[in-house]
Amino acid sequence: MKNWLFAIIALFVVVLAACSSSNEEKDTANSGVGSDTITYTTSKGEEIEVPKDPKRVVVLYGFVGTLKTFGVPTVGADAWSMQNPEFDEYLKDAIEVSNEEIEKIVELEPDLILGLDTVENADKLKEIAPTVLFTYGEYSYLDQIVEVGKVINKEQEAKDWVADFEKRAVETGKEIKAKIGADATVSVIENFNKQIYVYGENWGRGTELLYQAMELEMPAKVKETALEPGYYALSSEVIADFAGDYLIVSKFEEQDNSFMDTAAFKNIPAVKDGKMIVVDANRFYFNDAYTLDYQLNVFRKAFLE
Template sequence: MKKLLFLFGCLLCLVITGCSNQSDGKQNDGKEEASNETVTYESETGPVEIPAEPQRIVALSNGPNIFALDGNLVGVDEWTKASPLFEEEMANIEIVSENDPEGILALEPDLIIAGSHMENLDELEKIAPTVIYTWGKLDYLEQQIEIGKLLNKEEEAQEWVDDFTKRAKAVGDKIKEKHGEDVSVSVFETDSKNFAVFGDNWARGTEILYQTMELEMPEKVQEDALADGYYNLSQETLPEYAGDFIVLSSMGGENEFTKSETWQSIPAVENNQVIEIDTQEASYSDPATLEYLLDIFEEGFLQ
């Protein structure tokens, strides 16, 4: 009799344990529970202990880079959210700001990405492991590989970098074959009242044009925009900075200056060698934006 009671007790324990395990294995409406495993990421500010598989990422910077590698984003900055290139895919992702730590806390992130220029970095680090990047410290392709390291997807990031570089260089070679080895290009941006010209690492496709395609930069642009990344211009001096081609970044709408005699007299304008891009679609240097701009440049230079 005692033996039967003992066996019955063991069986009951097994049933209870099984039910308990089934219950513990469920989280977030039946989704598999995220791993608690962590890894040490060597960031530019020192080692940071981060989740091996982050499930709730808040990206105050580099959101598009993370998006390109299928990172689990729950919050992004307003510029990323505003890009038409990500409008549909990021419809349910919240807009966040470093000036609203409480809003970030409410999203329960397990990883935060921020820029070194941002405020409240100490507050962010109290919320979740925070990785900080400095704009321009890495070139635009190295930055994508670094995001790959962060998300444990370095191989995937490297494969894209190698493939994109090969294709962009090929387009650059075709451009120089058609227009000459010393063909030059300027990248201007206007909001209808103000103008700026960009160096070789300020998005708007500058990295592709100057770093990868190795197209020439006008001398005045080198003198005034290369060091700081951009240079504000008066409308009257625009012709001095114009290359054989112009890439014009704008927010759309009417721009009276482009109808002016000063603008119309620029050789690139006279020769119909102006390539227009949307500022909101070109303000990053992530894979989606770069692929989009490469198609535009290929058509604009080689049509």
């Protein structure tokens, strides 16, 4: 009888141990501890298994500077990123790719693909590697950096960076306002393919920094036309109507910038009074972590020094 009782107890202990072990394995898999992947949950609730320590990332739009800031290698990047001189050293071994060049991406053997959900061939990309595609504007420009941080397993580093950047940007904004006046307006224009654009507060080119972080004023005409859509196309003849007290010109050297040589442009008050700031469009294009830092340094020098 005793032997039978001991056998039952022993079997019960073995079953408990097995259940406990199974639960631990399940918890470990869910948390990513002890595995090579973590789970990123999209805003739509989709769970994507991504590498815990990505080493071969392909970026199809806009996130290269954030990966650079947090030390994550990029092996393939979009044309805009490849044209940014600030990324030359970081991308020296990377290959230019687009979402249409599936075979080229396959050859890079990526362990993670990042981009926007407007790309074509999304299903094919997902067959190559874990693919996370964001909707542009779904997150604020700083929240977007944190989301990318989550994907590359650098969430805390991203949150720390955002907190530090916000502090520095707000302080710089206060200093600039103290110098140029709290009501002074600033506008951002860019010429591309013979079309001039003026920008709102969330379309790169330093707009997030100027209008959101530093809270500088936008001219009424720009607010009326470009704030909601993000940008507005205009002719060279009416730039003066959209120019603020200060004019930021995002300039591509390789484009036709002859409009800047016209009498109409030179007579814009901001231009005539030396309140025009010309920046390199290739360096200013995005709103990733590295580019925001670069923009902040440029604006600090231009406005304050």
